[in-house]
Amino acid sequence: MSGEVLLLQLANGLSFGVIFALIASGITLMWGIMDFINIAHGELYMLGAYGVWLWLVIGVGDFWLALPLAVMGVLGLGLALRGTVLRRIFDRPPLHTLLATYGIALILQQGVLAIFGPFTKELALPVGGLVSLGPVRYPAYRLVVIGVGLVIIVGAWILIQRSTYGIWIRAVAQDRAMAAALGVPVPRVYTVVMALASALAAVGGVLAAPLFGVSPTMGGEIILLAFIVVMIGGLGNYVGSVIGGVLIGEVIALGAIWLQPTEAYLGALGVLLALLLLRPAGLLRAAR
Amino acid sequence: MTTAIVEARPWPARVARPGLAVVVILLVAGVPWWASSYLILILTSALALGLFALSYDLVLGVTGLISVSHATLFGVGAYGMAIAMTRLEVGLLPGALTGIGAAMAMAWLIGFFSVRTAGAGFIIMTVIFAHSVEHIATIWTSLTGGENGIILGVARVTLVPGLALQFAAGSWSAYYAAAACLGLAWWLCRQLVDSPLGLVLRGIKGNEGRALALGYRVGRFKILINVVAGAVAAVAGILYALCQGFVSVDLLRVLLSVEVIVWTILGGPGTLLGPVLAAVIMSLGIEYLRTVTHQYLIAVGAATLLVVLYLPQGLGGLLQQALGRGQGARRDA
Amino acid sequence: MLRVTDLHVFYGKSHILRGVDLELAAGEVVALLGRNGVGKSTTLKALIGLVPAHQGSVRVRTDAGWQEVTRLPPWERAALGLGYVPEERRIFPHLTVGENLRVGLDRLRLAGAERRHALQRAFDLFPALADHLHRPGRVLSGGQQQMLALARVLVLRPRVILLDEPSQGLSPLLAEAMMEAVARLGGEGIGVLLVEQNALAALDTCRRAYIMDKGRICHHDEAVALRADPVAMERMLGVTADEEAAP
Numbered sequence: 018m019s020g021e022v023l024l025l026q027l028a029n030g031l032s033f034g035v036i037f038a039l040i041a042s043g044i045t046l047m048w049g050i051m052d053f054i055n056i057a058h059g060e061l062y063m064l065g066a067y068g069v070w071l072w073l074v075i076g077v078g079d080f081w082l083a084l085p086l087a088v089m090g091v092l093g094l095g096l097a098l099r100g101t102v103l104r105r106i107f108d109r110p111p112l113h114t115l116l117a118t119y120g121i122a123l124i125l126q127q128g129v130l131a132i133f134g135p136f137t138k139e140l141a142l143p144v145g146g147l148v149s150l151g152p153v154r155y156p157a158y159r160l161v162v163i164g165v166g167l168v169i170i171v172g173a174w175i176l177i178q179r180s181t182y183g184i185w186i187r188a189v190a191q192d193r194a195m196a197a198a199l200g201v202p203v204p205r206v207y208t209v210v211m212a213l214a215s216a217l218a219a220v221g222g223v224l225a226a227p228l229f230g231v232s233p234t235m236g237g238e239i240i241l242l243a244f245i246v247v248m249i250g251g252l253g254n255y256v257g258s259v260i261g262g263v264l265i266g267e268v269i270a271l272g273a274i275w276l277q278p279t280e281a282y283l284g285a286l287g288v289l290l291a292l293l294l295l296r297p298a299g300l301l302r303a304a305r
Numbered sequence: 306m307t308t309a310i311v312e313a314r315p316w317p318a319r320v321a322r323p324g325l326a327v328v329v330i331l332l333v334a335g336v337p338w339w340a341s342s343y344l345i346l347i348l349t350s351a352l353a354l355g356l357f358a359l360s361y362d363l364v365l366g367v368t369g370l371i372s373v374s375h376a377t378l379f380g381v382g383a384y385g386m387a388i389a390m391t392r393l394e395v396g397l398l399p400g401a402l403t404g405i406g407a408a409m410a411m412a413w414l415i416g417f418f419s420v421r422t423a424g425a426g427f428i429i430m431t432v433i434f435a436h437s438v439e440h441i442a443t444i445w446t447s448l449t450g451g452e453n454g455i456i457l458g459v460a461r462v463t464l465v466p467g468l469a470l471q472f473a474a475g476s477w478s479a480y481y482a483a484a485a486c487l488g489l490a491w492w493l494c495r496q497l498v499d500s501p502l503g504l505v506l507r508g509i510k511g512n513e514g515r516a517l518a519l520g521y522r523v524g525r526f527k528i529l530i531n532v533v534a535g536a537v538a539a540v541a542g543i544l545y546a547l548c549q550g551f552v553s554v555d556l557l558r559v560l561l562s563v564e565v566i567v568w569t570i571l572g573g574p575g576t577l578l579g580p581v582l583a584a585v586i587m588s589l590g591i592e593y594l595r596t597v598t599h600q601y602l603i604a605v606g607a608a609t610l611l612v613v614l615y616l617p618q619g620l621g622g623l624l625q626q627a628l629g630r631g632q633g634a635r636r637d638a
Numbered sequence: 639m640l641r642v643t644d645l646h647v648f649y650g651k652s653h654i655l656r657g658v659d660l661e662l663a664a665g666e667v668v669a670l671l672g673r674n675g676v677g678k679s680t681t682l683k684a685l686i687g688l689v690p691a692h693q694g695s696v697r698v699r700t701d702a703g704w705q706e707v708t709r710l711p712p713w714e715r716a717a718l719g720l721g722y723v724p725e726e727r728r729i730f731p732h733l734t735v736g737e738n739l740r741v742g743l744d745r746l747r748l749a750g751a752e753r754r755h756a757l758q759r760a761f762d763l764f765p766a767l768a769d770h771l772h773r774p775g776r777v778l779s780g781g782q783q784q785m786l787a788l789a790r791v792l793v794l795r796p797r798v799i800l801l802d803e804p805s806q807g808l809s810p811l812l813a814e815a816m817m818e819a820v821a822r823l824g825g826e827g828i829g830v831l832l833v834e835q836n837a838l839a840a841l842d843t844c845r846r847a848y849i850m851d852k853g854r855i856c857h858h859d860e861a862v863a864l865r866a867d868p869v870a871m872e873r874m875l876g877v878t879a880d881e882e883a884a885p
Contacts, residue, residue, distance in 0.1 A: 054425055056432075105614055111425035112371045112566070115432075117613040119563050123606025131600045181744040188730050188741045195728040198686050199742040200716030200794060241436050244429050280444075286437050290430075 021153045026270040028150065032159045032228070034266025035166030039221035040239060041246035041258040042170065043214030049253015050190040051207050053107060054114050057098075057122040059240030061215050065091045065222025066231045067129060070138055080143030080227075088219040095215030099208060107207070122236070130233040137230040162224045169220050170259055173213060177255060182209050190253050245289045265289070333484050337477045345480050346548060347592050351585045352483040353545035354565075358584035359490055359577060360537035361565045366574030367498055368530050369510030370419055371428050373562045374435035375538060377415075380557030381438070382408040382539025383546035387455040388448065397472070405539040411438075412535025416528030432559060439557045454553030457546060472547040479548035486544060487581070490537055494577050497533075506530055507575075560605075567609050573619040583620075639664045639829040640685075640720075640798045641704070645694035647677075647684050654680050656853035657694070662798060662831055664699075667824040669840040669861070670833045672850035678833040679725055681850070682800040685831075686722040687712040698798065717745070719797035725806060725833075727787040731776035735767060738775055738786055743793040760789035763819050781812040788819065798829045805836060817843045841865050 040062050047053045068087030069080065077083045098121065106117050144161050147154040177183035185206050188196040197203050222235075229235065246265050250257025272284045337345055357379050364370045385404030389395050395403070415434065419427055442449045449455065457472075472479045497503050508516045509523055517523050546552045555561070565580075568587055572579030587608075594601035640662040647655035654677050662668050670678050683689040685696055687710060696708045698718050707715045716722075730738050743756060761768045764785040770778065778786065784804060791799055804820065805813035813836070821843050823830055834840035841847060841861045849857040857870070864871060 048425070052425075054429065102610070102614070109613075109617070111428055113613050113617060115373070115428060116563060116566060116570075117610050120606045120608070120610030120613065123560075123609065124603050127600055127603040127606065131603070181740070184733065184737050184740050184744065187733060187737075191730045191732055192728055194688050194712070195724070195730070196741060197712040198688060198716060198722040198724075199790060200713050200745045201741060202713045202745075203711075241433050245433060248426065248429065283437065283441065283444075286433075286440075290433070290437075 022274060023271075024151065024153055025155065026274055027267065028155055028159065028163075030267035030270030031263065032162045032166075032266070033270055034263030035163055035170070036221045036225050036262075037239075037243060037246055037266055038170055038259040038262030039166060039217045039224075040243045041250065041262050042173070042255055043217045044243055045247045045250060045253055045255060045258040046186070046210050046214050048247065050186055050210050051107065052111075053103070054111055054118065055214075056115060056118040056240060057125065058118075058214065058218055059236030059238075059243065060122045060125040061091050061095060061218040061236075062222040062225070062239060063129065063231075063233065063236030064094065064125065065219030066226040066235060067133065067222075068219070069223040069226050070140055070231045073140065084220070084223045087223050088216055091219035091222070092212055092215050095211050096208065099211040103211070122240075126233055126237060133233065135233060137232040139230050140227040142227045158227060162228065166220070166224060169217065173217060174255060174259075176213075182206065186210060242286075245286070249289060249292065330488070334481075337480055345477065347589065349480045349483045349548035350545055350592070351588045352480070352487050353541045353548065354588045355581040355585045356483070356487045356490055356541035356544065357538055358565055358568045358572070358580040359487070359494060360534040360541060362569050362572075362574065362577055362580040363494060363497075363506075363530055363534040363537070365566065365569050366576065366580065367503065367510065368506040368527065369513075370416075370527055370531065372415055372419065372431045372531070373428055373559065373566065374415055374431040374438075375534075375565055376559070376561035377435045377438045377557055378408040378412050378535040378538040379542035379545070379561065380442070380552075380554075381411050382542035383552045383556050384442065384449060384455070385539070386543050387457060387546060387552040390457070391455055392448075401540075401543050404543055405536050408535045408539035408542070409532050412531045412538075413528060415535075416531035419527050419531070420524035432562075435557075435559045435562050439554060439559060442554050442557050449554070450552075452554060454551050456551045473550060476548070479544065483544045483548065486540060490540075491577060491581065498575075498577065502526075510575075560602075563609065564605065567612050571612050571616060571619050579619060639666075639699050640831070641695075641697045641699075642681075642685065643695045643697075645681070645684060645696065646692045647680055647689055648692050649680075649689075654853055655684065658850070658854055660831075660848055660855060660858075662829040664797070664829055665824050665827045666846070667820060667830045667832060667844040669837075669844040669847040670831060670850060671837050671840060671847055674835075676850045677853045678850055679802050682722065682724075682802050682831065682833060685715075685800055686720055687715050688722075700797075716742070716794060716796075719795075721791035721794055721796035721799040723787045723791055723799065723801050723804065725802040727783045729775035729778065729783045729786055732774055734772050734774050735778070735786055736771040738790055739793055742790050746793075746795065756793045756795060760792045763792065763822065764789050780807050781809070784808060784812075784816060788816075792823075796828060798831065799823060800831050800833075802833045803835055804832070805834065805839065813839065837871065838865075 040058065043061075044055060044058050047055050047058070065087050068090045069083045072083035072086050073080065077086065102117065102121065106114050109117075142156070142158045144158045146157050148157045148160060149155075150160075177186060185196065185201045186209065188199075188201060189203060189206050193203060196206075225235070242265060243262075246261040247258055249264070250259070250261035268284075268288065272280075276284060336348060340348070357375075360378075361375045364372060364375065382404040385407035386397075386400040387404075389403040390397065390400040393400075415431060418430055418434070422430060443451060445451070472482075498507070505516070505521055505526055508519075508521070509526060513523055542556055545556065564587075565584065568583040569580040571587070572581065572583030574580070591601060591605060594604055640660075642658060642660045645655050645658040646653070658677075658681055660668075660670075670681065672678055680689060684691050687707070691708055694708065695706060697704045698707050698715070698720060699705075700718055705718060707718060707720070710718075712722075730741065733741070739757065739760065743753065746756070748756060766782065767785055767789055770782065775783070775786065788799075788801070788804065801820065804816045808816060817839055820830055820832060830844075832840055832844060841864055844861050847859065847861055847864055848855050
């Protein structure tokens with residue numbers, strides 16, 4: 018194993034990691050703040066990917082124009098779900114929310130399958146060419162994914178730390194009743210959390226589309242890995258889910274050096290489950 | 306709390322129950338005489354899934370353990386048997402025992418998890434666990450046949466010298482075996498639930514903290530019931546595989562684990578009979594849908610969502626609500 | 639400012655509040671006294687809406703007249719001028735002092751000068767808080783947490799403050815300082831409903847007192863009258879003559 022391969026995989030791991038982080042951070046926000054386990058979240062990621070593909074097929078020429086359009090579409094869907102179905106199951110036991118969101122995920126996934134067919138759709142790289150990274154030449158688009166992803170992640174973090182809704186979100190996460198008694202409009206905070214999580218997942222899907230292609234099962238394939246990231250990073254811990262996401266991304270990428278890709282995935286799974294058994298509360302403490 | 310006054314039930318009621326049981330048994334036993342091979346096959350599958358739901362009701366309905374990995378036990382039972390029979394060339398009974406043993410070991414592991422973690426974390430971990438096994442089964446093609454599964458063909462077992470049973474897709478033996486197992490298991494589970502052990506389990510579901518405070522080794526009981534339920538689920542999986550003639554990854558899927566939860570909720574957790582009926586009816590329904598359209602999974606998803614939204618207490622609960630309102634009114638008057 | 643009529647609250651099957659009636663005017667400090675477990679804290683929780691009322695009515699006087707808040711969720715009651723300081727204080731542990739204050743303050747959407755003024759009001763009452771603005775809530779001492787809990791509500795510009803045992807767990811010096819702060823609040827026109835175990839200290843600060851027993855108000859009088867009647871105090875509160883003599 019040469020240093021160049023190592024460097025390549027480290028960079029790849031970061032690009033995976035950023036995408037995992039975008040999805041996992043949304044899940045951890047919903048779980049930590051609203052006690053809401055959303056198995057359907059992976060489908061929002063998938064719909065983000067289909068969204069950007071669709072806009073490009075329709076004729077919106079620029080990938081970077083299609084991105085916000087796709088994100089807004091998914092955002093609309095996320096809010097529609099919140100307003101209709103999800104509102105009724107917010108206060109239910111975790112099993113019910115898990116089942117209900119599983120049902121929604123199945124409907125979305127099969128619906129997309131029925132409409133668009135099972136085959137993976139390829140997307141041209143919006144940024145082509147290679148860039149010199151020290152001794153290696155690395156695909157420019159992957160660097161763009163890392164860059165854009167990090168910007169969005171950091172931006173969301175700043176929002177959560179500084180803005181009014183950010184403070185309210187954290188207050189509700191720490192003591193919902195007391196926040197309510199101080200005047201925080203809790204349902205509105207939930208809506209904001211759903212919107213934020215949906216947008217993050219959608220961005221992840223859009224960025225992933227040129228890398229992995231667009232298929233109906235891409236959401237289901239990634240959702241459990243995202244939950245593992247959440248559990249490693251600590252429930253409700255935004256920073257933890259980001260770090261966990263990058264960690265898992267690296268484990269998979271580096272594992273792929275020695276193992277087949279699918280085995281690398283399982284290896285990561287095994288390692289993570291072992292870690293979880295040792296520290297069930299999450300490896301990183303739930304700092305808010 | 307008012308105590309119920311127990312009166313001797315009038316003789317029509319006392320005859321009705323066993324009478325109904327006899328009628329049911331006759332109906333069930335008579336099916337293969339008039340049904341087509343295909344119908345026998347899907348009914349056997351439905352019965353096997355009913356047995357599966359029964360085993361899960363022990364876990365969820367009676368003890369309150371929320372595991373989303375029960376189909377893993379169902380599938381591992383079937384795979385264990387299939388792998389032993391095809392790769393190790395053993396007979397049906399040793400193969401079945403292998404499958405049951407493997408499932409019980411896995412059930413022990415799940416039970417072990419359940420003691421270490423609780424609540425939503427445990428639920429998610431069972432999902433992850435189930436998904437991992439599903440994934441392994443799909444890629445480890447040399448062992449499991451991957452997506453194609455393992456074909457069982459015709460399996461023969463000799464009960465006593467001179468009397469041999471033959472299991473193949475749609476065979477009568479599989480049907481009667483499934484019906485007999487279901488009936489026997491249901492009766493045994495009823496005894497279990499009414500026994501002191503059953504009381505402890507229900508106590509754990511009702512108030513785990515109190516059970517702990519009373520000195521019960523709650524963890525041990527959880528693991529125990531999971532292993533017992535795992536064995537029953539494995540038998541169900543084996544029967545299912547025998548009647549279909551092959552084993553595939555579909556038996557292990559997270560989807561099946563979710564479906565059995567829906568059946569249990571719909572039928573009424575803890576009633577034992579409810580989940581069985583719900584499983585039989587709904588699996589028949591899904592089978593029918595599958596012949597009609599490719600997109601039957603959308604209906605499954607929709608059904609799951611609707612059950613959770615509108616029938617979280619199951620059909621039994623709905624009935625109870627309707628009855629309870631009547632009773633409650635009488636009590637207040 | 640606040641009018642409560644025939645309030646009933648259930649916890650499951652337990653009938654905790656059995657028809658509570660009380661009233662509070664602007665600038666009044668009124669005590670809610672009684673032995674442990676009679677429902678004093680539950681009353682406050684029901685008034686802010688953290689516990690649902692089974693029956694009865696809670697009304698708040700706003701600029702637009704009397705408004706029925708019985709069916710409103712807690713955040714809407716806070717918007718109408720109800721502030722709540724719970725017995726356990728419940729500071730947001732992972733938010734800084736400044737952020738704790740912002741939780742309530744941000745909702746008012748005040749412009750710069752008004753915002754500073756609201757914060758200044760809190761700091762006038764509790765100068766020590768200004769020194770700890772960037773420290774997270776969980777590292778504060780008991781006394782500091784109590785100050786923050788009250789300051790958090792003050793920045794909301796409330797009409798009524800529901801105070802649950804503010805001097806609990808505080809040293810006598812701090813407890814006294816807290817009571818002085820409560821008295822000052824009354825002076826500023828805020829109505830204060832004060833639940834307090836330490837009946838004597840409460841009676842020094844308030845003008846009227848309600849005494850609760852078994853989920854309803856069993857006695858209601860001016861503070862001076864109650865203080866002058868040790869027999870009644872002993873009967874209703876379990877406060878003996880010896881304790882009264884203690885400094």
